[in-house]
Amino acid sequence: MKVYTDFDFQINKEVIENEYLHPDIELIYVLEGNLKITIKDKLYSLTKEDIVLINSSFMHSINCDGNAIFCRIYYSYFLISKIIKNDNFIFLCNSVSDSERSYAELKGIFKELLYYYIKQPHKTECLINSLLYKLLDNIIENFQIEKSNQSANNSDDERLQKIINYINKNFEFGLNFKALADELYISASTLSRLFKKQTGLYLSDYVNQVRMKHAAIDLLYSDKNITKIATDCGFSNPSVFNKIFREAYGVSPSDYRSKMKEKIIEKTNEEELLRENLRLELKEKEIFNENNLSEIKYCVKASANQGFYFKKNWDKVINIGSLHNLTLANLQYHTLYLVEQLGFSYARLWNVFSAKMMITDGKNIGNYNYDNVDLVLDFLVSNHIIPFLDFGKRPNTAVCSEGNSVFYEEECITFQSRKAWESALENFLQHIIKRYGQNEVNKWIFEFSCDRIHKKESAYYNDKNYSYFEAFKYAYDSIKHLLPNAEIGGPLGIIDFDFSFLKAFLSYCKNNNCLPDFLSFLLFPYKTVCKNDLIISKRVFEKNFEIKQIEMMHELLEESNIKNCKLYISEWNNSLSSRNYLNDSCFRAAYIAKTASEIYDKVDLLSIWVGSDWLSKYYDSFGISNGGNGLLTKDSIRKPAYYAFLFMNRLGEQLIEKNDYCIITKDEKQNYSILCFNFKWYDGNYFLQEENSFTPEKINDIFENNSPVDLEIILQDMPSNQKYSIKKYTINNSSGSILNEWSKFQYENELRNDEVKYLREICVPNLSMEKQIADNGVLRIKTRLQPHEISLIHIYDDTK
Numbered sequence: 056m057k058v059y060t061d062f063d064f065q066i067n068k069e070v071i072e073n074e075y076l077h078p079d080i081e082l083i084y085v086l087e088g089n090l091k092i093t094i095k096d097k098l099y100s101l102t103k104e105d106i107v108l109i110n111s112s113f114m115h116s117i118n119c120d121g122n123a124i125f126c127r128i129y130y131s132y133f134l135i136s137k138i139i140k141n142d143n144f145i146f147l148c149n150s151v152s153d154s155e156r157s158y159a160e161l162k163g164i165f166k167e168l169l170y171y172y173i174k175q176p177h178k179t180e181c182l183i184n185s186l187l188y189k190l191l192d193n194i195i196e197n198f199q200i201e202k203s204n205q206s207a208n209n210s211d212d213e214r215l216q217k218i219i220n221y222i223n224k225n226f227e228f229g230l231n232f233k234a235l236a237d238e239l240y241i242s243a244s245t246l247s248r249l250f251k252k253q254t255g256l257y258l259s260d261y262v263n264q265v266r267m268k269h270a271a272i273d274l275l276y277s278d279k280n281i282t283k284i285a286t287d288c289g290f291s292n293p294s295v296f297n298k299i300f301r302e303a304y305g306v307s308p309s310d311y312r313s314k315m316k317e318k319i320i321e322k323t324n325e326e327e328l329l330r331e332n333l334r335l336e337l338k339e340k341e342i343f344n345e346n347n348l349s350e351i352k353y354c355v356k357a358s359a360n361q362g363f364y365f366k367k368n369w370d371k372v373i374n375i376g377s378l379h380n381l382t383l384a385n386l387q388y389h390t391l392y393l394v395e396q397l398g399f400s401y402a403r404l405w406n407v408f409s410a411k412m413m414i415t416d417g418k419n420i421g422n423y424n425y426d427n428v429d430l431v432l433d434f435l436v437s438n439h440i441i442p443f444l445d446f447g448k449r450p451n452t453a454v455c456s457e458g459n460s461v462f463y464e465e466e467c468i469t470f471q472s473r474k475a476w477e478s479a480l481e482n483f484l485q486h487i488i489k490r491y492g493q494n495e496v497n498k499w500i501f502e503f504s505c506d507r508i509h510k511k512e513s514a515y516y517n518d519k520n521y522s523y524f525e526a527f528k529y530a531y532d533s534i535k536h537l538l539p540n541a542e543i544g545g546p547l548g549i550i551d552f553d554f555s556f557l558k559a560f561l562s563y564c565k566n567n568n569c570l571p572d573f574l575s576f577l578l579f580p581y582k583t584v585c586k587n588d589l590i591i592s593k594r595v596f597e598k599n600f601e602i603k604q605i606e607m608m609h610e611l612l613e614e615s616n617i618k619n620c621k622l623y624i625s626e627w628n629n630s631l632s633s634r635n636y637l638n639d640s641c642f643r644a645a646y647i648a649k650t651a652s653e654i655y656d657k658v659d660l661l662s663i664w665v666g667s668d669w670l671s672k673y674y675d676s677f678g679i680s681n682g683g684n685g686l687l688t689k690d691s692i693r694k695p696a697y698y699a700f701l702f703m704n705r706l707g708e709q710l711i712e713k714n715d716y717c718i719i720t721k722d723e724k725q726n727y728s729i730l731c732f733n734f735k736w737y738d739g740n741y742f743l744q745e746e747n748s749f750t751p752e753k754i755n756d757i758f759e760n761n762s763p764v765d766l767e768i769i770l771q772d773m774p775s776n777q778k779y780s781i782k783k784y785t786i787n788n789s790s791g792s793i794l795n796e797w798s799k800f801q802y803e804n805e806l807r808n809d810e811v812k813y814l815r816e817i818c819v820p821n822l823s824m825e826k827q828i829a830d831n832g833v834l835r836i837k838t839r840l841q842p843h844e845i846s847l848i849h850i851y852d853d854t855k
Contacts, residue, residue: 062187063129066172070125074116076254078223080130080146081109082194084165088123092116095212099151101125104352106158106165108148108194112219113212114254126169130191132220139195142224143217148198156197157715159353163762164190214239215253218246219261226265227289232258266290267303274312281308354767355712357719359727362709365720369651370704372443372500372662373399374626376670377406377451377466381431389667389687394440397686397700401500402435403625403662405445408479409466417468417516420478425486436491445625446480446530447504447547448513453633453671456745458591461634461673470516477529484537497540502575502625503530504547507556508583508590524563531569544573547625550607552583561615573621573659574612578604579631592631594746598736601650605657621659628664628684633671634747636682636754641792641843642735644695648845649734651703652718663700678804679797679814682747692793692815695845698786702730702847716766716840727850733764733840751794751802761842768836770850773829778853781836782824787844790821820846826853 066086074093083092083106090101094115099107109115111132119125136142150158168186221235236246250258270288273279279287285296300308375381375390381404390402408414412427435442448467455461470476488496505523506513515526527545534543548557557574564570580600581592597603608622629646630638637643651661668676668683675681680688686697706728707720717731741749741757755761773779788795796817800806806814827834836848 061131061134062184062191064168064172064183064187065127065129066124066169067127068119068124069121070117070119070123072117074114076112076114076219077129078111078132078219080111080132080135080194081115082128082130082148082190083107083109083117084126084128084162086124086126086169088120088125090117090119090123090125092118099149101151104150104162106148106150106161108146108198110145110216112216126165128187128190132223135191135195136220138191139199142220143213145200145213145216146194146198147200148194154356157353159351159715159764161190161193161197163351163760164193211249211253214241214246214249218250218258222262222265226262226269227287229289230262262289263299263303267300270296270300270308271304271311274308275315284308351762352765352767353714353716354769355714355717355719356769356771357712358772359711359721359725359770360772362711362721365706365708365710366656367703367706368655368659369661369663369700370398370400371660372401372403372625373397374662374665375402375404375667376665377409377411378404378428378431379406379409379411379466380404380670381434382427383669385689386667386669387434389669389685389691390440391438392691393666393686394438397697398704399440401441401443403443403445403502404431405447405449405504406451406466407444407446407483408448408468408470410468411466414483415468415475415479417470417475417479420475421482423479423482423486425483428483428486429490432487432491436495441498441500443500443502445502445504445547446515447502447506447545448515449504449506453673454631455634455747456632457593458589459745461671461675469514473516473518473521476516476526477533480530481533484533488537493538497538499538499541501530501534501541501543502547503527503543503545504575504625505545507548507553524560524567527560527564527571528567528569531564531571542572544571544575544621544623547575547577549577549583550604550611554607554611557611558615561611561617561620565615565617570617571620573623574608575623575625576604576608578624578627579664580629581631594742596737596739596742602653602657605654609657622657623660623662624658625660625662626664627661630684630746632682632746633684634675634682636680636749636751636794637746638682638684638696639680639688639694639751639794640754641695641786641788641845642754642758644699644786644845645732645734645843647696647699648703648730648732649715652713652730652732663696679802679806679811680751680793688793690811690815692811692818694793694818695786695791698784698791698820699845702784702786702845705847705849706730716764717768719768719770725852727770727848729768729836729848729850731766731838731840731844731846731848733842733844735759735761735842751798754794755788755842758842763842764840766838766840768838768848770829770834770836771832773832773834775829775832777829779827779829779834779850780824780853781827782822782849783838783846784820784822784849785844785846786820787841787846789841791819793818 085101085103085105087103092099092101092107092115094109094113101107135144147153164186168183168190171182217239218235222230232246233243236243239246247258254261266288270284273284273287282293285293290296297307304311373393376386380386381390393399414423414425414428432442450463451466452463453461470479514521523546531543534541546560578601580595582595583590583592612620629643665684667687668681668685668689670685671683672689676683679690686694686700688694706718707722707726709721711719711721716733717729719727719729721727735758737757738759749757786792793814796814838846840846
C-alpha cells in the first residue's frame, strides 16, 4: 500500500487493472509498447509518447501488452483544489484524441523527469519533485476546462465528482448528504441512486471503503491506538470500526497491524527492487539520455483541401519616428526601402507640433510655417506612402533598461490656450487638404494619443480644466467634418494600466457622438507599475501575456457595449529597450512569428516598433549593432526580425493549419507556403539583470532551453503522384544572423566600408531545394528547427 500526500510518481510494466475510480488525478505517459485505457466506456489505444490524463472520480481500466512500460503520476485532489482554489475541476489532456492542443512541452517535461529519475545522481528528491510541480503547472495552465456554475450542477459526471470529492475530503467527520444533495439541486434519494448507477456501489459501501483505506494506512504507518484511528477515520466508535474492518479484511484491526507490519518491510523491498530493475532496463535501452533529452519531436497533419481566409494585419503600418526624424535622408531611405521590400502601406509618425518642426510657438494664432511639414509629407505622398499621424505629445527618448533612458527631452510645444491648439489643428487640416487634395488625405489615419505615464507633459494645451476627452471630441468633429472617410482614433493605451480610463473614454465618446474608428494600444510584455511615485514598466515572466492583454481589450469593448470599433496595436515589440541585443537576434524573429501567429485574427492592426535603428541614434550608438529596435541597422543590414516580416508576407491567402511551430497556408494557384519557428522563452536569469547588460556572446544563456525541434509536416489530399519543388529559406543563429556574422569580426565596431558591405550581403537566409512526389496524395516534409530559427518552406507544382 503506497502512501503519499501531494503526488506519487511510478514506472509500471505489465499492468492489468479492472475498472475502478479514485479521487486523484492520474497522468499516464507511455515509454514503450502499447497500452489500452478505458475511461467511462471509451477505449483509447496508446503508443510511445502518448499522454492521457484520467480525471478525478472517472471510472477507468488499464491493460498493457507484455513489452509496455509507462510512467504514472497521481496528483492529490486536495493539492489541486488548493492550488486552483476550486473543488470542482476537469482537464482535457489526451494526445490520442486531441489534435487541437500541443503536447510538445508536456512531453519535454516528462523526458526531463524520466532522465533524472533514470540517472539518479541527486541525494534527495527535490529535483524530481520540482519537475512534478512543473508538470502540474503545465496541465493547469494549458489543459483545464473552464466550466460555468450552471454546467457544473447539471452533469451527472460532475455531480459524481463532487460526491466523491466531498467524501474524500470529509470522511473523518459526519457526512451530511442531505446538504450535499441540496447543493447539487437534487434529493438525497436521487443522489444515492445516481452514485449507484455511476459506480455500481452503494454510497455507504464507498464511504466505508474510503475510511477503511485510511484506517489501514494508519495501522501500518502510525503508532496511533485503535480508538484514535477509529475516530480519526470517521467511525462513531471502536466497536463499529472493528465490525466493518473485520468484514473487509477478515481479521481485527489489531491482528491486521501485527501480521501486516511484518510483511510491509519485505513488500517495500520488493517494490524498490522492481523499481531499480525497471530503472536499469530503461537505462540499458537508452530511452532517455542527455542527447535526446533536449530534442522535441512534433508532427502535424493537414489536409490540402481545407482553407480559411487568412487575415494579415502586420503588413500595413511601420513605425518610423517623429515628423522631424523623417527630415533626415538616412531615415527617408530606410522608410522607402521597408515600404518597397516589405509592402508596408502606412508610415506612422508622431510629434506633429514639435519645436523642431517650427510650425508655431504655441502662443500666437495664425502665421503657421509648414516648410518642414511639407518636406516630410511631400516625400511620403510622392512615394505613395500613406501617413499615419499621431498628434499626441511624446518625449524624444531611447530606453535602455527599466526606468532608465539613454537620453530624454521634451520635444513638443505646449499650446498656451485651448483656442491656440484648436486653431493650429484646424489650419493644419486645411493646409494638407489644399496641398494634397481631399481624396488623398481621406486615406490618412489620425491618432490622438494620451500619455498617461507622463500625465503633466501630455496635455495638448494649458487649461486648468483640461480634458483629453474634450480635446479628442474637438479633433474628431473637425476631421470628420473635413475628411469624412479618414480614420480617427486613440488613445494609445496600456490596457491593464488604463482600463478604467479607457472605459470612461468610450462612455464619453458614446454620449457625445464621437466614437473612434479605432482604439489604439501599446503591446509589450511589460507590467506598468507605480514605484516611489514613479510609473515604470517591468518585464513579465508570463509567456502568454500579449494574448491576455488582447483578451482584456475585447472585454473592454464588450463591457462598453461597443461593436464596430477596430483594435489597433500601434506599437508592439518584445522589448522597450533600444539597447538590448535581443532586438538584433534570431530570438526577436521567432517572437514576431510566434506572436503574430497567435493574435493575427484578434486585432485589426499590428504595427512593429520600429523600422530603423536611426530612430535611437545617440553618442553611445556607434559601430555595427547596438541593440536598437529597428528592423534595419544604421548601415542598412537586415536583422532577423526583418526576415520574419518578409517570410510572413509570403504566406498565402488561405490558412490550412497553425500550431506552436508552424503556419501552413496556400494561395489561389495551389502553391503552399509554410512558416516554421522554434520560439524559446526566457528563463529566470533574464529578469535578474538589466536589459542592456547582456552582451552578444551571452544572450543564448538566458532562455529556458536551447532545444531543437524535429518537425514533420504531412500534407494530405494532394494530387496523387504529383511532383513538387520544395524551397526552404532559413534564418537561425548560423545562417543570416547579424550577431553571428559580426562575431566573426570579434564584434569590432570600426569596420571598413567593404566589410560593412560584406555583412550587408551575407546576412541573408540560407536557401535549399528538393523535389518530392506526393506519394498517394501525401507529401511529407521533415525539418529540424534550431533554437529561435524561422524558416519559410515554399511548395509548388514542378510541372507548371
